[in-house]
Amino acid sequence: MKTQTELSGSRLTLFPQGELDHHAAASVVGEIERSIDSALPRECVIDMSGVTFMDSSGIAVVLKAHRRMSELSGKLRLVRVPERCRRILAAAGVERLVEIETRETVHNERT
Amino acid sequence: MKERNSVKFEFLSRSANEGFARAAVAVFIAQLDPTLEELGDVKTAVSEAVTNCVVHAYPETLGKIAVRVRLFDDNSAEITVRDWGVGIADVEEARAPMYTTGGDDRSGMGFTIMESFMDKLRVKSTAGRGTTVTMRRRISVRAGVR
Numbered sequence: 225m226k227t228q229t230e231l232s233g234s235r236l237t238l239f240p241q242g243e244l245d246h247h248a249a250a251s252v253v254g255e256i257e258r259s260i261d262s263a264l265p266r267e268c269v270i271d272m273s274g275v276t277f278m279d280s281s282g283i284a285v286v287l288k289a290h291r292r293m294s295e296l297s298g299k300l301r302l303v304r305v306p307e308r309c310r311r312i313l314a315a316a317g318v319e320r321l322v323e324i325e326t327r328e329t330v331h332n333e334r335t
Numbered sequence: 336m337k338e339r340n341s342v343k344f345e346f347l348s349r350s351a352n353e354g355f356a357r358a359a360v361a362v363f364i365a366q367l368d369p370t371l372e373e374l375g376d377v378k379t380a381v382s383e384a385v386t387n388c389v390v391h392a393y394p395e396t397l398g399k400i401a402v403r404v405r406l407f408d409d410n411s412a413e414i415t416v417r418d419w420g421v422g423i424a425d426v427e428e429a430r431a432p433m434y435t436t437g438g439d440d441r442s443g444m445g446f447t448i449m450e451s452f453m454d455k456l457r458v459k460s461t462a463g464r465g466t467t468v469t470m471r472r473r474i475s476v477r478a479g480v481r
Contacts, residue, residue, distance in 0.1 A: 243354060245353050245354060245386065246350055246353055246386040246389065246390065247351055247353050247354060250440070277357075277375075277378065277379075277382075278379075279379050279386065279445075280442050280444040280445050280448050281386065281441075281442075283442035284439065284442045287439070287442070288439065308379070312379070312444075315432075315444055315447055316433070316442055316444050
């Protein structure tokens, strides 16, 4: 799994691409934490539109990113989250901690 | 309910095989003509079961994982994921949401997700002997197909 990053002002946007399972999780967490630590952003946005598969391993990845951003008094937001990923995150109650936008809501905001 | 077809395969508990196992099951189940939604549910559940074997059944060693898929004439699939690892002392506790022995790398949601994405989930385990997870999912029969 590859993760591209984009820094604009105090917002860091991450674009993980591929299958987010246990096999990929450790390196994705490492990449996300390194990007956050070097950019020290106010807001971290994870664009999930490139995630083609996710299981419960993704929950821990999101929670770790959330924790890192909380330590910096910043905010984590997930955007363009595929419905299947949203269901898995919702099963663990992640939306109580992290703002989650599905593809549709983002699309509607733009039009 | 009659069995229409079945497959069995075995692999080592390397994390790279998590993707292989869910893809192999998905290809076999395609015979039941599932929707992408149904296929995604099954792939997620298989991924959870196999990941449990990789992470928990064989924590410090490599071991064997066996997957069996049976297709039945009511258009349902039964998937069995078996390991010969450390086993689970208290299955009920392990199945509870958020319960994990995997620290903050794991969410403890694996069994909960298997339960919610499949119709039935059975977990049999003996400490020191291994674990067998059996899941069943009915695939909808779509009009005009087959």
